Amino acid sequence: MVDLHDAVVLVDGFPLLSGVTLQLEEGTLSVITGANGAGKTSLLRLIGGLVSLSSGSGSVGGIDLRDGDLRELRRRVGWLGHEGSFYDDLTVTENLTFAAKALGRPVQEIDRVLDRVGLSGRVSTPAKRLSAGQRRRLGLAWLLVRRPEIWLLDEPYASLDDEGRNFFDGLIGDVVAGGATVVVSAHDPLRSRELELRTITMVGGCIAKDTS
Amino acid sequence: MIRTALLVAGKDLRIEGRSRVLLWQVLPFGVMALVLSGLALGPHHAGNSSAGPGLFYLVMLLVTLLMINRSQVIEGSIGTRTSVATLGLDPAGVFLGKALALAVELWITGVVVLGGAVLLLHTGLRGSAEALPSVLVILAALAAAGTLYGALSGGGQGPATLLPVLSFPAFAPLLIAGERSYSDALHGGALWEWWLISLVALVAYVAVGILLYGVLEES
Amino acid sequence: MIIKLSQRLLGPVTLALLALTFWLGLWVTPPDKVQGDLVRLLYVHPAIAWVALYVSFGTSVIASCLYLWKRTRSATMDRIGYCAMEVSAIFLALTLITGSIWGRPTWGVWWAWDARLTSTAILLVFALGYLALRRANDDPELRARRSAVFAIIAAINVPIDHFSVDWWHTLHQGATVFTENGNFLVHGSMLVTLFVSLFAFTLLFFWLLRARYRLEVKRDVFYVASLDEALAQRRREGVH
Numbered sequence: 204m205v206d207l208h209d210a211v212v213l214v215d216g217f218p219l220l221s222g223v224t225l226q227l228e229e230g231t232l233s234v235i236t237g238a239n240g241a242g243k244t245s246l247l248r249l250i251g252g253l254v255s256l257s258s259g260s261g262s263v264g265g266i267d268l269r270d271g272d273l274r275e276l277r278r279r280v281g282w283l284g285h286e287g288s289f290y291d292d293l294t295v296t297e298n299l300t301f302a303a304k305a306l307g308r309p310v311q312e313i314d315r316v317l318d319r320v321g322l323s324g325r326v327s328t329p330a331k332r333l334s335a336g337q338r339r340r341l342g343l344a345w346l347l348v349r350r351p352e353i354w355l356l357d358e359p360y361a362s363l364d365d366e367g368r369n370f371f372d373g374l375i376g377d378v379v380a381g382g383a384t385v386v387v388s389a390h391d392p393l394r395s396r397e398l399e400l401r402t403i404t405m406v407g408g409c410i411a412k413d414t415s
Numbered sequence: 416m417i418r419t420a421l422l423v424a425g426k427d428l429r430i431e432g433r434s435r436v437l438l439w440q441v442l443p444f445g446v447m448a449l450v451l452s453g454l455a456l457g458p459h460h461a462g463n464s465s466a467g468p469g470l471f472y473l474v475m476l477l478v479t480l481l482m483i484n485r486s487q488v489i490e491g492s493i494g495t496r497t498s499v500a501t502l503g504l505d506p507a508g509v510f511l512g513k514a515l516a517l518a519v520e521l522w523i524t525g526v527v528v529l530g531g532a533v534l535l536l537h538t539g540l541r542g543s544a545e546a547l548p549s550v551l552v553i554l555a556a557l558a559a560a561g562t563l564y565g566a567l568s569g570g571g572q573g574p575a576t577l578l579p580v581l582s583f584p585a586f587a588p589l590l591i592a593g594e595r596s597y598s599d600a601l602h603g604g605a606l607w608e609w610w611l612i613s614l615v616a617l618v619a620y621v622a623v624g625i626l627l628y629g630v631l632e633e634s
Numbered sequence: 635m636i637i638k639l640s641q642r643l644l645g646p647v648t649l650a651l652l653a654l655t656f657w658l659g660l661w662v663t664p665p666d667k668v669q670g671d672l673v674r675l676l677y678v679h680p681a682i683a684w685v686a687l688y689v690s691f692g693t694s695v696i697a698s699c700l701y702l703w704k705r706t707r708s709a710t711m712d713r714i715g716y717c718a719m720e721v722s723a724i725f726l727a728l729t730l731i732t733g734s735i736w737g738r739p740t741w742g743v744w745w746a747w748d749a750r751l752t753s754t755a756i757l758l759v760f761a762l763g764y765l766a767l768r769r770a771n772d773d774p775e776l777r778a779r780r781s782a783v784f785a786i787i788a789a790i791n792v793p794i795d796h797f798s799v800d801w802w803h804t805l806h807q808g809a810t811v812f813t814e815n816g817n818f819l820v821h822g823s824m825l826v827t828l829f830v831s832l833f834a835f836t837l838l839f840f841w842l843l844r845a846r847y848r849l850e851v852k853r854d855v856f857y858v859a860s861l862d863e864a865l866a867q868r869r870r871e872g873v874h
Contacts, residue, residue, distance in 0.1 A: 215772040216861060221868040253497060255775060274629075278503030284494035291491060292430045304422055305502040329433070345498065407871030563787060567767065567780055577770050584760040585787065591752070619790050627783050630702060 204229040204353065204384045205250055209259035210268075212249055219245035221408035222259065227386065232379045235388045237405035243388035246405065247355045250386060252276035264352060278306065281351035283342045285358040291331035295322055295341055298330055303348050316347045321370075335362040343374060354378060354385040416625075419508025420515060427516035430489050437520055441481055445528040448474040449535050467538035468546075468597035471528060472590045475554065478524050479586070480579055483561040486517050506629030510562060514624060518558035525554050542601035549596040549610045553589050556613055559620035560585045566631040589616055641844065648841045651834035655681075658827040672739060677827050679732040681835035686725035687757065689839050694718035694764075695789040698782035709854065712778040715785060716768060717846040721839060723761035729754055760788040774857070 205227035212220040220242050227233055235243045248254045250263055252273040261268040266276045282288065289298040299313045317323045320340040325333065330341060339359065346354060356375075360368055379385050404412040431437055452470040460466065490496055529550060532538045564582040596609035659677035666673035697715035700706040733751065734744045745751070764784055771777035 211865065213773075213861065216857070216864060218861070218865045218868045221865050248497075251497075251501060253500060274503045274506075277501045280501050282497050282501045284497055288494045288498035289491075290426070290430060290489075290495060292433045292489070293426070297429065301422065301426055302502060305419070305504055342498075349502075351501070408868050560787075563783075567784055567787075569770070577766060580759075580766050581763045581784065584756045584763060585790075587756050587759075588753075616790075620787075623787055623790065627702070627786065630779055630783055 204231075205261075205263050205386075207249070207259070207261040207268075210249060210256055210261050211258040212245055212254050213257040214254065218257075218408055219254070220249060223249075223408070223410055225403070225410060225413075227384060229384050230379060230382045232375060232385045232400040233387070234400055234402050235386065235405060236390065236402060237411075238390070241405040242408040243405055244357050245408070247282075247357055247386060247388055250353065251280040251282055251355050253282070279352045281346040281349050281354050283339075283346060283354070283356045283359055285361050288342045289330050289345060292329060294327050294329055295333070295344075296326045298341065299344055299348050302345050306349055308348055308350070312348055313344075316344045319347065320344045320374075336364065336367050339363060339367065340370075343371075352383060354383055356385065356387045358388055358390070360389060416505050416508040416511065419505045420511035423504070423509050423512025424515040424519075425512075427486065427489065427513060428519060431485075431516070431520060434489075436485060437482075437523065441478060441485075441520075441524055442527055444481065445474055445478050445524055446531050448477055449528060449531045453535055465598070467532050467536035468594045468601065470536060471532045471538070471597065472553075472593045474528055475521070475525060475557070475593075476586055476590060478528070479521060479554075479557045479561055480582070482517055482520055482524075483565040483578060483582070484575060486513055486562065487565045500632075506632045507625040509632070510624040510628035511621070513565075514555075514559045514562040514621070517562055518555045521554040521558055522551055525550055538597075539601055543597075546597040546600035549593065549600070549613060552610060552613045552617055553593040553596075556589050556617035556620055557586060559617060559624055560589070563620065563624050563628065563631070566628065589613065592616070644837065644841050644844065648834065648837040651830060651837060655827065655831040655834045658823065658830060663823045663827050669740070672736065673824075675732060675736045677831045678835075679729065679736060680828070681831040682725055682732060683729045683754070684832055685835045685839045686722055686729045687754070689836055690718050690722035690725055690843075691757065691761075691789075693839075693843070694722060695785050698785035701778060701782045702786070709774075709778075712774075712782070713847055713850045713854070714843070715782060717843050717850055719761055719764045719781075719785060720846060721842050723758065723765060724842075725839070726754060726758040726761055730758065757788075764788065 205225065207223050207225045210220055210223040210225075211218055223242075223246060225246075235246055237243050245254065249256065249261070249268070252263065252266070252268065256268045262271070263276055264279055266272060268276075290301070293301065295317065296313060299316065300310055302308075303310050303313060314323070317326060320343050322337065322340055322344060325337065330338065333341060339362070354375075359371055363371065375385055375387070402412075402414045403410055449470065452466075452474065456466060456470075490499070526547075529543055529547070533540050533543050561582060564578060564585065568577040568581055592609045592612045595604075596613070598604070599609065655677060659674050663674070663677070665671045694715045697711045697718060701708070701711035701715060730751070733754075737746065737751075738744050764781060767784055768777055768781055771780060
């Protein structure tokens, strides 16, 4: 699914990634760990076709990162950032309706998804009025409505309590079991012992350790 | 493209309607700017209708700069922009949608400020009504050009001072055509020549936006 | 071989033609019946305007189009677009300055809100806006794309400028060299000087463009070297 060879990403003259070689299989869960500034988010953005490859080569889902249709790649990718990932002034339902209509997904799915993430009682609440944990759940709901092939989760556990983390682990397990490829960035390795995962440690924009 | 345009325009207008920035900040600013224009002209010239068309368009230029910035800022933080980027929306549709939403907002503001010009600058109700079609076309052209320039200047993430520098040269011919057409409507003249020029500019900016907005989005 | 020779000769030939233009314009051609010696400025002003509005601006726009087209996208096109626009800004400013110097004794004012003058001033602001946009972006690819799009949008203004003499009431001269039937309005040594001047200033544009381009290439080489160092430093972060 993901095939990178000596990938370098430069932004404003600074190498965010300084030569990443990585292969990820379809339907797997991988965790990218490392300190701040190690390049975790940049790697996720490269996989999602959200930054350009400056040198090296790579493909994601068969789409070449240099010459391929990156817009098509992005449609197959779902992103959950540690900042807000939706429109603050729109309600929970309006945000999800926008995402569903943009990708031609059935709008009727929204109620079921909201039930799954525990936001059924907040359908008319503007996103800016949600708590940090609720915003994270809304971000997940956005992804569940979209059903992308590749899930890119950037520090999804930040500001979540134990219940939230357990909920996340359960959801990720279901998503991977359903065939999606999930890549998570986190400061520390995942706590869950139930998920079969691969841990990749980054330092200085490169991969320093890989448990595969 | 049209489906995406309507989706994006609906989203932008819904956000605007929810936040009420247009109602509580932009419209009062427009009217206030007209009052300030009258004060700047002095008591003997403030009610002189010959200055009205130019002052109307000057105020609308300032309003346009505000609204372009607003149109880009409502796209939210880098996280929201990233999420929306993964929806893979047709860039031409995004451009049309944002330009359409901006045009609607400028039309609403334009009608209010036009009324203000009639009242405060004595431009004349009948002439102002005759100028209305050209006003709407020029504001639509400003919206199309402004949407492009908003993206060029960094899409709300770049320095706010860049937008006026980039957009002024494009807006100037539109303002010239607007002022001339409004003046002609008030005093009698070749109104339709300027109206036609504005339409050509509108079509040109829409065409360029449809073709090139995708390149700016990739940036 | 021919290309290298012509590159070497570009500077000397340009200087020679400019010298010829000034000699013809200042000493050989007679004063005008109406304008007197003021006409000598017209051996410079239209040529500068021609280079500013069409040659340099046009080169920048064409290079920008070629940059945006995937098949011809390259750093070369971006550099040409940028350097041509920089030269265009200089020539546009000179157009307005020489025009003002001519306009003061003719129209009685340094500046008039004439359509052609106004459009030229707007184009100068476009060129300055392009340069401001270049400086606002450090990332080379981002900068190149945005500049290219901006240049193309600015090109919409060029036909407005060209037709402005016909569309708006204007103080500016109408057709100066040709009548509607293609007959010459200017004769003799004046016509020769005008054409020499046009050719000389066009060559001057290419000479300046080449010099500026070579400077930009050196800058990019330095930038790439600094990138290699940045990459090495980044990789060293992982080594303890």
